[in-house]
Amino acid sequence: xxxxxxxxxxxxxxxxxxxxxxxxxxxxxxxxxxxxxxxxxxxxxxxxxxxxxxxxxxxxxxxxxxxxxxxxxxxxxxxxxxxxxxxxxxxxxxxxxxxxxxxxxxxxxxxxxxxxxxxxxxxxxxxxxxxxxxxxxxxxxxxxxxxxxxxxxxxxxxxxxxxxxxxxxxxxxxxxxxxxxxxxxxxxxxxxxxxxxxxxxxxxxxxxxxxxxxxxxxxxxxxxxxxxxxxxxxxxxxxxxxxxxxxxxxxxxxxxxxxxxxxxxxxxxxxxxxxxxxxxxxxxxxxxxxxxxxxxxxxxxxxxxxxxxxxxxxxxxxxxxxxxxxxxxxxxxxxxxxxxxxxxxxxxxxxxxxxxxxxxxxxxxxxxxxxxxxxxxxxxxxxxxxxxxxxxxx
Numbered sequence: 001x002x003x004x005x006x007x008x009x010x011x012x013x014x015x016x017x018x019x020x021x022x023x024x025x026x027x028x029x030x031x032x033x034x035x036x037x038x039x040x041x042x043x044x045x046x047x048x049x050x051x052x053x054x055x056x057x058x059x060x061x062x063x064x065x066x067x068x069x070x071x072x073x074x075x076x077x078x079x080x081x082x083x084x085x086x087x088x089x090x091x092x093x094x095x096x097x098x099x100x101x102x103x104x105x106x107x108x109x110x111x112x113x114x115x116x117x118x119x120x121x122x123x124x125x126x127x128x129x130x131x132x133x134x135x136x137x138x139x140x141x142x143x144x145x146x147x148x149x150x151x152x153x154x155x156x157x158x159x160x161x162x163x164x165x166x167x168x169x170x171x172x173x174x175x176x177x178x179x180x181x182x183x184x185x186x187x188x189x190x191x192x193x194x195x196x197x198x199x200x201x202x203x204x205x206x207x208x209x210x211x212x213x214x215x216x217x218x219x220x221x222x223x224x225x226x227x228x229x230x231x232x233x234x235x236x237x238x239x240x241x242x243x244x245x246x247x248x249x250x251x252x253x254x255x256x257x258x259x260x261x262x263x264x265x266x267x268x269x270x271x272x273x274x275x276x277x278x279x280x281x282x283x284x285x286x287x288x289x290x291x292x293x294x295x296x297x298x299x300x301x302x303x304x305x306x307x308x309x310x311x312x313x314x315x316x317x318x319x320x321x322x323x324x325x326x327x328x329x330x331x332x333x334x335x336x337x338x339x340x341x342x343x344x345x346x347x348x349x350x351x352x353x354x355x356x357x358x359x360x361x362x363x364x365x366x367x368x369x370x371x372x373x374x375x376x377x378x379x380x381x382x383x384x385x386x387x388x389x390x391x392x393x394x
Contacts, residue, residue, distance in 0.1 A: 006135045013128060014353040021338060027345035032382045035349040037177070037324065037371050039245040041299055044292040047246070050278075050285045057277025064274045065265050066093030066253070073287040074253050081209075082222035090231070091255045092265055093275055093283070097207045097237040098129050100254040100264075101171070104235055105133035107267040108201060108260055109168040119163055121170040123154040125178060125354035125364045127205060130171045139168065143356045147363050148318075152181035152327075157194050167200040174217055175208040178354055178369040179327040180320025182212070188223040195233050201260075207239040207252065208323040210293050211300050217322055221255060232257030242324070243293055244286045251275055251283040300324055303372045303379050310387050326370040326383075327351070328390075333368045336390050344385050 011017065018035060065071070071088040079085055094100040109118055120134035124143035134141035142163060144154035156170055172191065174183035183191075195202050204220035224234045235256030241247040254264060268274065275283070286292075304319070307326055311317040316329035330336040333350035340346050348371075351364030370386065372379055 006138065007132075010131070010135070011353075014349060017353050018337070018347075018349060021334065021350070022341045022347065025338070025342050027341055027347075028343040029345035029385075031345045031347065032374065032378060033347050034370050034372075034374065034379075034382050034386075035347045036373075037242070038247050038373055039242060039296075039324070040373050040375060041245045041296045042292075043245050044286055044289060046285050046289070047282055050282045054278035054281035057281065060277055062274045062277045062280060064269055064272075066091070066275070067277070067280050067284070070280045070284045070287075073284045074255070077287045078221065078255060081216070082219045082225075084219075084221050084225045086221075086255060087258070089258045090261055091253055092261055092268070093280065094237070094239075094252040094254055095273060095275060096241060096250040097205060097239040097252045098127075099272070100237050100252065101127070101129050101203065101205060102133045102136070103267055103272065104203060104237075104254055104260075104264050105137060105169055107263045108235075109137050109139060111138070113166045113168050116166050118168040119166040121154070121156055121159075121167055121200075123171070123173065123176065124356055124358065125351060126171070127173060127177055128354070131356070140166075142167075143358050145358075145361075145363050146176065146179065146181075148316075152176055152179035152318075153183055153187060156191065161198075164194070164198040164200075167198055169201050169203050170195065171203045171205060172220070173205040173208075175212065175320070175322025177205075177208065177323060178325045178351065178364075178367075179318075180323045180325060182217045182321040185218045185223055185226075188218060188220055189227055192220075192224060192227060192229045192233060196229065201232070202234050204234065204236045206236050208242055209238065210243040211297060211324055212322040213301070213304060213319070214321070230257070232260050235260060240283060240286050245292075245296055246282075246286065249279055249282060251279055251286075299376065300372065302376055306376070306380055307372065307383060310383050311391075314387075314391055324372045326372065328368050328370060328386075329366055330368055330390060331366065333365055336368050340386060340389050344389050346382050346386055346389075348386070 118139040120139045122130040123146035239252035349369045351367030355364035
């Protein structure tokens with residue numbers, strides 16, 4: 001029996017790789033998981049009541065695109081957060097952003113571009129679904145370094161014109177996973193101008209947008225509206241997993257041009273799974289409330305400050321501008337991860353598992369990713385132990 005060759009060169013997903021690296025070794029202390037970005041802050045207080053009041057909805061097929069109440073809540077939030085007014089036909093509810101980031105590429109990337117194989121751009125390191133979307137389409141994934149030299153954001157404009165002319169989609173994550181870099185308004189403006197010049201779409205993965213240090217990150221829709229960009233040029237993806245500490249709800253949305261959303265909805269109608277109505281009800285309440293978001297952000301600020309105190313003297317340490325990961329420099333990320341596990345029981349992720357090797361270079365190889373999702377006391381214990389183990393005690 002044959003299998004598709006297009007996935008044959010993919011490395012194993014990051015977390016199975018991590019299990020293979022660590023699980024044959026006993027932990028060297030009390031186990032603490034700091035490898036996966038699963039928020040542990042309290043859920044919004046209204047979740048249980050809204051869910052209980054909506055249980056009868058499990059007896060009905062849910063609305064494919066999102067209920068009117070949910071779409072109104074989402075467009076209302078976009079208006080309050082970014083100052084952009086959207087009609088409901090420019091939004092669709094998602095089972096988390098991963099579904100949307102994959103399926104929107106299937107719906108919107110053509111089979112060829114200028115008579116050649118299409119290209120899909122992504123930062124390197126990156127969220128792994130970007131590459132899977134490109135390969136599923138038969139497109140060429142182009143991994144663009146997002147390193148300290150480029151402020152941990154991809155410099156797409158530096159690519160050859162011949163490559164840019166084949167691009168159909170450029171993925172961007174801001175705040176960036178894993179580095180925490182934020183794309184400025186100027187960066188987004190330049191990217192949209194590049195997309196207009198070379199006729200491609202920008203897929204802005206903004207699921208960490210509400211976890212920030214100093215100021216709310218600008219959004220791609222906001223800059224597109226401000227500059228008068230073609231609405232079909234930009235599609236943004238948001239989630240309640242990080243914003244509202246609801247990773248198990250699997251709820252988010254995509255917003256963009258009306259025609260593009262129509263195509264994404266059409267694909268969903270044939271091959272997707274809409275959110276159950278009780279989940280849509282909880283999602284509606286969550287997008288309509290900011291108090292729980294502000295409270296959660298305040299907790300992250302405490303952990304950011306803790307990280308700055310502990311790692312300020314580490315050469316190459318950079319304070320994350322947003323998101324909830326530390327991107328810590330080490331000589332060898334895999335060796336550091338294994339050592340930390342065997343000596344302390346703390347579980348982190350090698351940076352190379354989030355990157356691809358291009359021309360012999362893996363930009364994540366000299367880093368580890370550490371998730372600041374646990375409660376403060378556990379985070380303090382984990383970061384202090386990590387510092388002492390990997391960088392030496394004061």
